[in-house]
Structures are given as C-alpha cells and as structure tokens.
Amino acid sequence: MDYLRLKGMGVSPGISIGEVRLAEKVTFTTRKETVPDDQVKKEVERVRKAFQRTREQLSEIKDQIKEKMGKEHSFIFEGHMLMLKDKSLTSSIENIIRNEKSRAEWAISQVHNKYKNLFQSIKDEYFRQRMSDVSDVLFRVTKNLEQLPTEKKDDGKEKILVAHDLLPSEAATRLSKGNVLGVAMDMGGETSHTAILSRSLNIPAVVGLRDVSQKLKDGDQIIVDGTDGEVIVNPPPAIRKEFVSKQEKYNYYRYELRETAKLTSTTLDRVKFTPLANIELPEEVSMAFSLGAEGIGLFRTEFIYLQSSSLPTEEDHFSIYSQVAKEAYPYPVYIRTVDVGGEKNLPQLKIEKEPNPALGLRAIRLTLHNRDLFRVQLRAILRASVNKNVKILIPMITEVEEIGEVKIILDEVKEELRKEKIQFDENISLGAMIEVPAAAAITDILAKEVDYLSIGTNDLIQYYLAADRSNELVSYLFKPLHPSVVRLIRFVIESAQKEGKEITLCGEMAANPLLAIILLGFGLKQFSMNPIFIPKVKKALRAVEYKKVKKIVQKAMNLKTAQEIEEYIIENILVEHPKAILMGKITS
Amino acid sequence: MVEEKVLIKNKLGLHARAAVKFVNLANRFHSSVKIEKDGNEIDGKSILGILTLAAVKDTQVTLKVQGKDEQLALQSLRELIDNKFQEEE
Numbered sequence: 293m294d295y296l297r298l299k300g301m302g303v304s305p306g307i308s309i310g311e312v313r314l315a316e317k318v319t320f321t322t323r324k325e326t327v328p329d330d331q332v333k334k335e336v337e338r339v340r341k342a343f344q345r346t347r348e349q350l351s352e353i354k355d356q357i358k359e360k361m362g363k364e365h366s367f368i369f370e371g372h373m374l375m376l377k378d379k380s381l382t383s384s385i386e387n388i389i390r391n392e393k394s395r396a397e398w399a400i401s402q403v404h405n406k407y408k409n410l411f412q413s414i415k416d417e418y419f420r421q422r423m424s425d426v427s428d429v430l431f432r433v434t435k436n437l438e439q440l441p442t443e444k445k446d447d448g449k450e451k452i453l454v455a456h457d458l459l460p461s462e463a464a465t466r467l468s469k470g471n472v473l474g475v476a477m478d479m480g481g482e483t484s485h486t487a488i489l490s491r492s493l494n495i496p497a498v499v500g501l502r503d504v505s506q507k508l509k510d511g512d513q514i515i516v517d518g519t520d521g522e523v524i525v526n527p528p529p530a531i532r533k534e535f536v537s538k539q540e541k542y543n544y545y546r547y548e549l550r551e552t553a554k555l556t557s558t559t560l561d562r563v564k565f566t567p568l569a570n571i572e573l574p575e576e577v578s579m580a581f582s583l584g585a586e587g588i589g590l591f592r593t594e595f596i597y598l599q600s601s602s603l604p605t606e607e608d609h610f611s612i613y614s615q616v617a618k619e620a621y622p623y624p625v626y627i628r629t630v631d632v633g634g635e636k637n638l639p640q641l642k643i644e645k646e647p648n649p650a651l652g653l654r655a656i657r658l659t660l661h662n663r664d665l666f667r668v669q670l671r672a673i674l675r676a677s678v679n680k681n682v683k684i685l686i687p688m689i690t691e692v693e694e695i696g697e698v699k700i701i702l703d704e705v706k707e708e709l710r711k712e713k714i715q716f717d718e719n720i721s722l723g724a725m726i727e728v729p730a731a732a733a734i735t736d737i738l739a740k741e742v743d744y745l746s747i748g749t750n751d752l753i754q755y756y757l758a759a760d761r762s763n764e765l766v767s768y769l770f771k772p773l774h775p776s777v778v779r780l781i782r783f784v785i786e787s788a789q790k791e792g793k794e795i796t797l798c799g800e801m802a803a804n805p806l807l808a809i810i811l812l813g814f815g816l817k818q819f820s821m822n823p824i825f826i827p828k829v830k831k832a833l834r835a836v837e838y839k840k841v842k843k844i845v846q847k848a849m850n851l852k853t854a855q856e857i858e859e860y861i862i863e864n865i866l867v868e869h870p871k872a873i874l875m876g877k878i879t880s
Numbered sequence: 881m882v883e884e885k886v887l888i889k890n891k892l893g894l895h896a897r898a899a900v901k902f903v904n905l906a907n908r909f910h911s912s913v914k915i916e917k918d919g920n921e922i923d924g925k926s927i928l929g930i931l932t933l934a935a936v937k938d939t940q941v942t943l944k945v946q947g948k949d950e951q952l953a954l955q956s957l958r959e960l961i962d963n964k965f966q967e968e969e
C-alpha cells in the first residue's frame with residue numbers, strides 16, 4: 293500500500309500514529325444449507341445453546357463496562373439482553389429452521405434480513421439506527437453457534453483500530469481495553485456510538501471514510517488526525533515528522549489545560565480567586581468544570597426561547613435549569629433571566645421594530661412589560677434551586693425601582709409555590725447586572741437592595757464610551773483600559789465590597805490575562821468567562837502577588853490614556869512578576 | 881380486554897432505554913400487552929416490536945391489555961408513559 297491521504301469526519305480530536313488492527317467485518321451467510329430431517333432438532337438446539345452462551349457473555353461484558361465506564365455506557369447491553377429474550381426473535385429463527393430444514397446460520401441470516409427491511413423503512417433516524425443493535429446481537433449469536441471461542445484474541449499491543457463499522461458492543465469492549473490509539477472507520481457519524489465513546493475516552497477518531505477498511509491490512513502504518521478529520525496511510529518520513537510535531541503540540545496543550553485546571557486558584561500570596569464559566573447550553577457544564585471552572589458564573593437563557601416557534605413552558609425551563617444545577621452541584625449557578633430585545637429579537641413576542649434598539653425595550657425592561665413570561669421563568673428557576681446552588685441574575689438594571697418591581701413579582705411567585713407545596717430555596721440570592729452606566733454610578737445604592745452584583749463589561753463599556761464596537765469606524769474607541777472605564781469599574785467593585793456584597797465580573801475583560809490582573813488589583817475575586825480562557829487567566833493570576841498588583845494598579849489610575857495604563861502595568865508587572873509575562877502572550 | 885389511547889410525551893419517544901423499561905414492566909404481568917400505532921399492532925413484551933414501531937414524541941398509541949391482571953397492568957404501563965419513563969424531558 294502506498295502513501296495515501298483520506299478525508300473523513302473528525303469526531304474526536306487529537307492525533308494518533310501507529311499500526312493498523314483491522315476489525316472483523318460483520319457478515320451473515322448468503323448460502324442456504326439444508327439438513328436431513330433428523331438433524332433439524334439438533335439445529336434448533338444449537339441456536340438455543342448459542343443464545344444461552346450469548347446471554348452469559350453479554351452479562352459479563354455489561355458488568356465490565358459498567359465498572360470501567362459507568363452505568364451510562366453499560367445500558368445498551370440491557371437492551372441486547374432483552375432482545376435475546378424476545379420470543380419474536382427466537383421463534384422466527386426456529387420456525388425457519390423447521391420449515392426450511394436449514395442450518396441455523398441461514399435461519400439467523402434470514403431473520404437479520406427481515407429486520408433490516410423493517411428498520412430500513414423507518415423514517416426516524418434514531419430508530420432506523422437501532423438496526424445496529426439487532427445486527428450486534430445476531431452476529432454474536434452466530435459466532436456462538438460454534439462451541440469454540442472464535443473471537444480473535446488481540447495481541448494487547450497499542451494499535452489503531454480500523455473497521456468497516458463497529459457494533460455498539462464491540463465499540464464498548466474494544467475501546468475500553470486501553471490499547472486503542474485511534475479509530476478509523478468506513479461508516480459512522482458524529483452521534484454514532486463509536487464517536488461518543490471515543491470522545492469520552494479521548495481517543496482520536498475519524499469516521500465516514502467510505503472504504504478505508506478495504507484499503508488497509510493488519511500492520512500498515514497510519515496516522516489518524518481526529519482534529520482535522522484526516523487519515524494518512526503509510527506516510528513518508530517527512531509527513532510523519534510533521535504529524536509527530538502536530539501531535540506533540542496538541543498533547544502538550546491538553547496536558548497544560550488539565551494540569552492548570554487541577555491547580556488551586558490562589559495568587560502567589562495565597563489570595564483566593566474564583567474562575568467561573570459563562571455558558572448557554574447544559575452540555576457545556578462538564579467541559580467547563582474540566583477546564584477548572586468553580587461554578588457557572590453566567591448561564592444565558594436566551595437559547596431556550598429560540599428553540600421553538602412558541603414560547604417555552606415552565607417545564608422546558610425547569611428541565612434545563614435543574615440539569616445544570618445538578619451537574620454543577622455543589623458549585624453555584626447564576627441564571628440570568630432572559631436578555632432579549634434590542635438586536636436579539638423574539639419573533640414569538642411580536643415586538644415592534646424600534647428606532648434605537650440598543651437603548652430600547654430589552655432585558656429586564658422587556659420582562660417587566662411581559663410579566664407572565666417573567667413569572668414562568670422565575671418559577672422554573674426557583675424550582676431548580678432546591679439544592680441551594682442557584683442564584684437569580686437580572687440583566688440591564690437601570691434604576692432602583694426596577695429591583696423593587698422584580699422583588700414584588702419574585703415574592704408573589706414564591707408565595708404561589710409555597711401554596712402548591714413545591715420546594716425551593718427560600719433564601720435564593722437575587723443579583724443585578726451592572727451594565728448600564730447609570731447603574732454603575734449608583735452601585736452603592738443598588739448594592740443595598742440586592743444580594744450580589746455582576747458587572748457585564750461588554751455592554752457597560754459600549755454604553756459608557758458611546759461607541760459601538762462592531763462599527764469599524766468607531767470601534768477604535770472601545771477601550772477597556774480607557775481611564776474612565778477603569779475608574780468606573782474600580783468604583784463598582786469597591787462600592788459593592790463596602791456594602792459587604794459579593795461582586796463578579798462576566799464579560800470579555802475577565803478572559804484577558806492582563807485585564808484580569810488589573811481587575812484583581814481592584815479587589816475583584818470572581819472572574820466569569822468563556823471556559824476555554826479559564827486555564828490562561830488562572831495561570832496569569834497564579835503568577836502574581838495580590839498586594840503588589842494592588843499597588844501598581846493604584847498608581848496607574850492617575851495616567852491619562854489607555855495606552856499609558858497598559859504600558860505602565862506591563863512594565864511594572866514584568867519587574868515584579870516576570871513569570872506572569874513569560875507565561876506568554878499575556879496581552880493576546 | 882381493556883384498552884386506552886396514550887400520548888408519548890418524553891422527548892426521545894419510545895427509544896431503546898424507554899423500551900427496555902416498558903418491556904421489563906410488561907413482563908411483570910400475566911396479561912398479554914399489545915401496542916397499536918397507525919393500524920400496526922405489536923407485542924408489548926417484545927423489545928424488537930417496540931423499536932420497529934418507531935414511536936417518536938407526540939405519537940398517539942393504543943395499549944390493549946388482556947388477562948386476569950389487565951386493569952393493573954394497563955394502569956401501570958400508562959403511568960410509565962405519562963411519567964415520561966422517569967426521564968427528565
């Protein structure tokens with residue numbers, strides 16, 4: 293086999309290089325063999341024994357998988373066990389043997405075809421795919437018709453698994469062995485069992501390669517690039533070298549992320565800070581925690597409204613919030629009530645187009661105009677708070693009166709729930725986003741009215757500097773280090789702390805290491821950001837001494853321009869903490 | 881025989897996991913259990929039957945139960961479906 297590059301679909305990132313181990317292709321006989329009358333009974337007996345052996349095998353595999361990979365993955369075997377017990381399956385096989393006086397192999401293959409036709413006619417993709425489970429069970433039974441174990445024992449060496457398609461049980465048993473470096477498959481897609489397992493086990497995988505299994509044989513050298521969805525067969529030395537270095541880079545990156553996530557979130561002088569994650573899908577929770585998040589600092593809820601053409605029900609909200617709260621437990625989840633209006637419109641509400649949407653009916657302004665919508669969401673958030681790790685966050689607060697109105701509605705909703713005897717956290721925290729400059733200016737007043745505050749820097753800076761950062765003609769004005777901005781943010785942080793209230797910052801400022809160091813200097817301890825930036829920011833904050841940063845930042849407050857502030861901070865931190873800068877691309 | 885129309889309400893429909901629960905519960909009763917959807921009738925104690933039914937969310941099915949414990953069987957199976965097979969959505 294010569295050098296060859298094949299394009300497929302990368303379903304689990306990373307690169308692996310190694311020798312091919314070809315998986316057996318699942319086939320059923322196409323040859324009808326008949327038996328004499330007196331042998332029919334024996335064939336039926338063979339099938340029954342094969343079913344029995346398969347049951348024993350599956351029960352063993354189920355326990356192994358459960359132990360190695362958790363109950364979630366062992367579940368498919370429960371379905372397979374039930375299929376083995378399914379009378380419609382056993383009786384149709386036995387009937388064919390009796391009626392056609394055929395060998396068991398033929399009968400099983402006929403029944404397999406029958407189900408294949410049945411499943412093929414199903415429109416729904418998920419149900420159609422369940423044929424793979426039927427094939428799985430019947431293939432195992434066929435192999436068990438022989439007394440001897442036919443399973444090719446692999447040599448235990450680390451190799452790359454190449455297959456036409458992997459049966460669900462095969463994927464689970466093979467991948468959990470720990471000797472699969474990578475996977476390349478003809479069939480399969482993003483949601484195939486093999487793809488899901490590979491991702492959860494960090495095994496690079498490329499699927500949908502059409503005929504890779506026919507092109508390769510045991511012992512061929514291949515590269516599986518799950519990041520870019522490519523398979524390279526028998527690479528020449530230069531290509532191999534290129535991928536070895538790509539692999540090293542990727543592995544180092546992964547290693548660094550994992551290591552950083554494990555470290556404590558403290559500065560050099562042992563001041564504790566808390567990295568939090570901004571997310572919007574429940575599926576992102578586990579990824580956020582694996583990157584070192586210590587809570588969900590901002591859970592956006594807009595997507596719930598965009599999922600269907602009608603308004604979401606209380607149950608729609610509740611199932612999502614409770615899932616996130618459970619997964620994050622015991623860490624906190626700050627759920628922001630819906631922030632739509634402005635450019636992000638909700639077609640369901642038929643809001644009239646406004647001449648100046650950024651300054652119009654959006655976020656809390658909109659929900660106070662549509663109180664039923666607000667109540668549904670508050671009820672769901674309260675119900676999800678039973679384990680006391682949920683907080684309510686109100687976006688776009690402009691004046692104290694709005695907090696008062698929110699509290700009245702919240703109290704009414706709480707009273708409703710009490711009457712219905714539905715449990716919730718009686719002391720649930722209520723917080724306000726500081727993103728309107730007017731709110732920032734009265735932080736001391738607002739702080740008295742709520743349990744905590746959260747600064748949304750993206751909108752705050754844009755409103756404060758009156759510059760739309762998506763407008764390239766004026767975006768140069770959007771400077772987080774504009775002296776006015778840093779002074780304002782310092783005021784907000786200090787005012788909240790004077791009132792003894794918790795203060796978080798969620799916005800892109802928290803995701804930039806240099807800016808995060810400055811915010812730390814103002815006394816900020818809770819940084820909420822897109823989780824992929826957590827390791828970088830955590831590293832930078834771990835490399836500095838809080839006391840020193842505080843002094844440096846203090847002095848920078850008297851400088852005239854954003855550029856002067858940036859240069860001053862970089863220079864001075866470089867003197868005090870060379871490592872924080874060496875940590876690389878600190879301003880990137 | 882007793883029968884009743886039921887709506888499948890869980891997000892994934894009568895998918896593999898739900899089908900396993902259904903069959904396991906149906907097997908606890910002596911009565912025979914049939915599920916009918918759009919004129920097709922399958923054995924409610926057969927997982928293959930249920931999977932080929934391909935009952936997605938919002939499908940209407942008819943449960944037909946016959947035997948000495950038919951009342952209890954019907955009630956239990958209906959509750960399983962109504963409770964979305966103990967799934968969250």
